[in-house]
Amino acid sequence: MDFSFLLPPRDKNSIDKEQKLSPRKSLSMEEMSKKRTRMDVEGEDSRSHEADPEGSHGSSRGLAFGVGAAATPPPAPRPPRRPKEVLFGNVPGEERGEAAMDPPIKRADVFAWMKCPNGEATPEVISLLEEENRHSQACQQHLAPLRERLYTEMMGHQKEADQQLITPYEGGYGYYTKTFVGKSYQVHYRKRRLEAGGWGEEEFVLDENEIAKDPATGAQRPYCTVNGPYPDPAHKLFAYGTDFAGNDSYTLYVRSFGSSVPSSAAPPDASQIAIEKTDGGVIWGAAMDRFYYATLDTEFRQHKVKVHLFGDDPTGRKDRVLYEEKDRKFWVGLDQTGCSRFMILTAMSAETTEVYLLDLQHPDEGWRRVAPRKFGHCYSLDHRGGFLYVLTNKDGAKNSKVCRLPLAALPDVQPSTWEDVWVPGPGLKLESLSCFQDFMAIEGRENGQCMIWVHNYGDGPEPIVHPIIFPDVAKHT
Numbered sequence: 001m002d003f004s005f006l007l008p009p010r011d012k013n014s015i016d017k018e019q020k021l022s023p024r025k026s027l028s029m030e031e032m033s034k035k036r037t038r039m040d041v042e043g044e045d046s047r048s049h050e051a052d053p054e055g056s057h058g059s060s061r062g063l064a065f066g067v068g069a070a071a072t073p074p075p076a077p078r079p080p081r082r083p084k085e086v087l088f089g090n091v092p093g094e095e096r097g098e099a100a101m102d103p104p105i106k107r108a109d110v111f112a113w114m115k116c117p118n119g120e121a122t123p124e125v126i127s128l129l130e131e132e133n134r135h136s137q138a139c140q141q142h143l144a145p146l147r148e149r150l151y152t153e154m155m156g157h158q159k160e161a162d163q164q165l166i167t168p169y170e171g172g173y174g175y176y177t178k179t180f181v182g183k184s185y186q187v188h189y190r191k192r193r194l195e196a197g198g199w200g201e202e203e204f205v206l207d208e209n210e211i212a213k214d215p216a217t218g219a220q221r222p223y224c225t226v227n228g229p230y231p232d233p234a235h236k237l238f239a240y241g242t243d244f245a246g247n248d249s250y251t252l253y254v255r256s257f258g259s260s261v262p263s264s265a266a267p268p269d270a271s272q273i274a275i276e277k278t279d280g281g282v283i284w285g286a287a288m289d290r291f292y293y294a295t296l297d298t299e300f301r302q303h304k305v306k307v308h309l310f311g312d313d314p315t316g317r318k319d320r321v322l323y324e325e326k327d328r329k330f331w332v333g334l335d336q337t338g339c340s341r342f343m344i345l346t347a348m349s350a351e352t353t354e355v356y357l358l359d360l361q362h363p364d365e366g367w368r369r370v371a372p373r374k375f376g377h378c379y380s381l382d383h384r385g386g387f388l389y390v391l392t393n394k395d396g397a398k399n400s401k402v403c404r405l406p407l408a409a410l411p412d413v414q415p416s417t418w419e420d421v422w423v424p425g426p427g428l429k430l431e432s433l434s435c436f437q438d439f440m441a442i443e444g445r446e447n448g449q450c451m452i453w454v455h456n457y458g459d460g461p462e463p464i465v466h467p468i469i470f471p472d473v474a475k476h477t
Contacts (some may be wrong), residue, residue, distance in 0.1 A: 066219045073139040077131040081110035095328045185209045227280030241280030250280030277317035285358040337383040353378045368410040384435035400430040
């Protein structure tokens with residue numbers, strides 16, 4: 001193994017000597033020790049004429065971190081100090097916590113000017129960040145060869161050209177992704193399910209590598225994340241979200257599929273849709289004339305659920321708000337039941353959840369709350385056959401248990417009335433459940449080992465719960 005990257009920096013003569021060695025040559029620990037000692041002396045001689053009054057760039061520090069020492073960096077940016085009187089404690093109109101000082105006290109904050117109004121950085125703050133980035137890059141410039149070697153080594157353990165398994169969707173299509181050598185992002189495809197079995201021809205859907213390109217320069221952007229694509233129930237349109245800043249604030253777009261779908265199938269304004277400041281997810285309406293999404297506030301908290309109707313303002317500014325979470329300790333998330341009939345809205349904090357359902361076939365009926373919000377109660381659910389199956393920690397079930405309640409009993413069914421379906425024994429922890437027509441799949445852990453249990457709702461002659469056995473998983477001996 002080549003350990004040369006652990007050595008301190010050398011002068012040109014030392015480098016010429018080193019290049020005579022094969023980069024693949026294996027060295028014993030004794031040889032490495034002699035080599036390190038020799039190069040340390042040569043490195044010190046070559047740097048002895050350089051001024052280092054604080055002793056911060058000597059070879060000992062370079063060896064301590066296993067990399068070469070950097071040249072003296074430029075002075076670090078020093079942001080201006082502008083004292084401003086601010087209040088600490090209970091401030092009317094602001095969420096400062098339950099134990100905030102009351103009355104508040106005044107303090108001088110010299111960096112209060114850095115606070116960005118409405119979550120948008122000011123030009124001065126952006127300029128300061130760019131200057132700090134340049135300073136950081138200058139300080140770490142000597143690490144560039146090491147970074148490249150580490151990256152090359154890690155990529156050597158990756159399978160760059162790969163294909164994901166097909167995920168089947170209702171409506172006769174399956175979706176999957178591919179990765180290619182030399183490309184940073186995945187490419188999305190789909191296939192139609194054949195009546196005789198198997199899958200049809202491959203159809204291109206979306207190339208994240210093209211999305212990652214800056215249209216002004218053609219170069220790849222420094223950062224790119226794509227959420228989706230999310231196909232509609234008829235598989236004529238799909239939505240996806242893009243984030244180029246890394247703050248999980250996505251802009252939503254809607255596109256039609258390729259040549260297999262006539263262009264007349266897409267609403268005329270679909271390609272114009274660009275809705276900013278969302279969480280990047282979409283739930284399609286059953287009539288395919290609308291979709292639902294969550295928006296972010298200035299702190300990037302998912303706080304509102306909106307509906308966009310095709311034909312409305314494509315920027316989403318006039319979209320109707322269906323739900324707003326005003327408690328800043330909570331955020332919202334959207335999902336869908338396995339039967340695709342109901343949209344699930346979960347308002348959650350670190351210790352509490354509250355769930356609402358919306359019938360996508362009858363959206364005008366509005367939200368139905370499953371149970372009132374109660375501190376410490378966390379639950380999630382799915383639907384099957386007129387019942388809601390709930391994974392809950394109620395009654396002190398710290399590892400969760402499965403309950404059920406009739407869908408017709410909504411809204412606000414007290415958890416004390418929920419029927420226990422499965423209360424796991426010691427050493428079992430339940431983490432999620434998914435309902436299917438004939439069984440329910442429950443994921444979790446048994447004695448720390450990942451497990452999947454199948455529950456047949458008690459309808460069949462077999463045991464109500466049985467685990468899926470993975471032969472390759474065995475306990476340590």
